[in-house]
Every structure is written in structure tokens, then in C-alpha cells.
Amino acid sequence: MTRISRRAALLGAAGCVCGAAGCTARSHRAAARPPGTTRPGPASPSPRPSHGDGLPRTTPWRPSAAEVTPAAKLRAVQLVEALGAWRPGGSGPAAARSRVSALHLGPALADQAGPLLPTADAAAVQVIDAQYGGILAGSASVLVVCRQWTRTADRVSAGGTTVDVRLVRTASGWTVTALHPAHPGAPEPRPPSRVHKILSDPRIELPPAARADLLAGRVHDSVLAAMLRLAGTYRMSVSVVRSGHPLDVFGTRRPSDHPRGRAFDVWRIDGHPVVDPGTSRALVERFMRDAAAAGSYNVGGPLRPSGGVIANQFFSDATHHDHVHIGFRA
Template sequence: MLPAADQAALQVVDAQYGGILSRSASVLVVCRQWTRRAGTVSAGGTTVDVRLSRSASGWTVDALHPAHPGPAARSLAPDVRSVLSDDRIVLPPAAAADLRSGQVHTSVARAMLALARTYRLEVSVVRSGHPLDVFGTSRPSDHPRGRAFDVWRIDGHAVVDPATSRALIERFMRDAAAAGSYNVGGPVPLSGGGAGQFFSDATHHDHVHLGFRT
């Protein structure tokens, strides 16, 4: 975030939990950045997994883990190309780079496209910039394996905003399951679906998580 440039400007798009426990937390800070070098402005950005610990005096930042999406692939699956060109799917820099890297499963792309037929979805995290394990466990997260994505805003309404309709979020979560997600998390506890298909906890009060088996 400190580039070798004449000028730089940074926008925090979203900050969501990657995990929250009583004495430790992961906050995923999604950023866009613009730099000026010799009169030329370039756009970029990243997502940073900020790790914090809690003591009697408050929360302290312990570590920063920026996203590493990897280089762009020479060729991409048609569904991935469609996601990258769909203006109803808003991708921050690291998430777009994840898709361009070819390391995201087509199940993710197909679900994004299916949901975009009904909603305008703003994605926060896809693969990189997310904890490797489900926070506080040794269980691998679906995100680093390219089998998950998070949505922080639906049709212009932030998931974390108390004014956002719970009915909208519930409908989106159920449509996410219908689009193929086996593991849908969000702020609304839902019944139905397969065993463990829906869940809600403190980590997911500010976004909707969609996980996929393949």
C-alpha cells in the first residue's frame, strides 16, 4: 500500500470479518488504489487479511497478510470470462485477479452468473486475501481453494446495514443455495436445505458466504 509513485490514493471498499473470537480476529480489508507516475494514473488495489488480538487495553494489530492472486492465466473458462464482463457483478481488484488467474472453480462463476440474473451483487472476497483455514480451526477454508466467494452488498444494500431488508438477505441466501452452494452463511438463520447448508454466526453478520464442493 506504499507504492513507489509520485502520488497515491486509497479507497477502502469494505472491511468484513474473516473471523471473530473473544480474543482474536481477522478483518478482511478490501481496497482500491490509484497511483500516479510521471503523469500516468494506474488503477489497482488488493485485499489485506488484518490479524488482531485482544488484551485488557483493547485490540492490537498483529499481522497483515495481503492477497496474492497470482499471474493471469493464458486462457479462461467461458463462464469466468462472462463474470469478468458482467456489470451486475462488481469485483474488487483482488477478486477480479483471482478469476483472471484461472484458480477459481467454474462452480463459483456459474453461481455468480445465476445470481446476477436477479441481483446486482458486490463481491468482497473470492480466493486470495482470506485466511487459509476457517478462522479459529484447523479446517481448510473453501476460499483459498477457489471454491467460495463472499458478497457484502446486494442491490445496493450492505448486508451489515440494519436498514437492509432481512427478507432480501434471506431470499438471496436461498437463491445462493439454489445456484449450487452447499454452505451458505449470513446474518439470517435459515431452516430447510440439506444438512448444514445454511448457517449464521458472528463472523457472517456482515456478508453472505457461498461455498462449493467443486
């Protein structure tokens, strides 16, 4: 906890999806860009002074026109932004249900918010990214990756989570049916040395839930080694590692590599969002090939490089239009 010196407003949301072979049940990730911009951008926003409630100022996250189905991501993010932020006097389950109802969604969704609703006087949330966990004609999984700040008395605490938001398409548009927040587990007393190296590497950007996954010691060593190897060449923004991802590849009964700690997703490479049409396809392909060279048997993204050391080592689909999935065998 740190004593307050800044303030805040709120908002944000995100999702993740992995398609064929290996990425857990999400299809593609949210237009990787900083909240508050109209197009994908190169950097995540930093907290700024607020209006007087002691929390950092945040900005709404909104999908770009480059998204496969921007309306699904927007709906998921709006709910996370509404649940995870409140002004003084707006804490508690009843107030959370009212915020959900204001979005014309079922108020009972507030009961599934878990870590988004800690006991606090006020809170602010900033969505980092929203990526598909899976997208089908009538249903979707959006992984909303966010940071959250809470204030109790004169103390501000920083945290955050990743929420797997499930949606279905109705005659009036996309609506949310369930929330599955991340549960990384308790940190290990003595995390492996590679974990310390990753957490201190400025070229690897980890959101709160992914950072907690590493500290909990439930991420396979092959993932840790690949992160460090890729960071020797690229600056990369990770969206999802283990928790907050669907248990099965979306729309199937095939177990995803993510919940088993054998995969990670990257939504931004060298400051360039994967979803942004302006991002060099050569850069994305080179990154995917280097991920394969780092030992991944299953690399998915917005394009499918030719070749591969093993059959079907590379894949591409709508779910991976917004991120690169890097999976490993046990």
C-alpha cells in the same frame, strides 16, 4: 496506465471473516457502506477530483454502529489507509514505517504490506469494504478490501488489493499483529468464457483482488456458474473470492473453501449492505436460498433460513453478520 486528469487524498480499510463450515477463517464483514458515510450506504464511492497531486480524492471508511465489534474493523482499516496512501515525498519503506508508528503500532508491520507499497511518487487508497474473516473474544481477522491509485511522474495507475489484517484485544483495545495481503497470481493467457461474462456483467461488482482471482484461473467453475446465475436476479457486490482470505476457518485447523477457489462472499445485495439493519431480511434470506439453489452446500449469513436440501446447508454466526458466504465442494 492513464494520463492524469484528476487528483487525490486517501484512506480506507476492510476485513472478512467466515464462521462455521466452509468460509475461510473470517467471521463477519465490515459494515458494508461507502467510505465517508456515517451509515451503511447503497453504492461504492467514485473517485473525485483531488487537491492537486493528480490522484482521485478518497474518503475514510468507517464502521457503523451495526457492527459486532466496530473497534476491530476501525483499527484494521486505519492501518491499511495509512500504509496505502502518501503524498509526494512520502514513498519508501522508512516513510511507511513512520506512518505506522504514528498509529502507535509496530513499525515492522510496514514490511508486511506487500502490494500496498508499490514504487510510486504518490498514492491514494479507498477502502471498499471491511468484513470479518473471523472474530473471537480476544482475536480477529478483518479483510480490508480496497482500491489504490499510484502516480509516477505524470502517469496514474489503478490497482488495489485485499489485506487479511490480524488483531488481538489488549487492555488498551485492539492492536494489529500481522498483515496478509492477497496474492492472486498471474493472469491466464485465455481465461474461460464464464470469466469474461462475469467481468463484463454490470450486475456483478468485483474488487481488484477478486477480479484478479478470476483472471488467474484459480476459481472453481461452480463459483463462476453460481455468480452468473445469481446475477440473473440480483445486483451483488462481491468482497472476497480466493486470495486475501485466511487459509483455515478462523480459530480452527479446518481448511477454508476460499483459498481453494471454491467460495465467494457478497457484502451488498441490490445496493443494500448485508450489515445494515435497514436491509430487508426477506431479501437476504431469498438471496441465501437462491445461492443454495445455485449449488452451494454451505451458505452463511446474518440469519439462518429453515430447511435446506442437505443437513447444515445454512448457518449463521457473528462472523457472517456482515456478508453472505457461498461455498462449494470440489
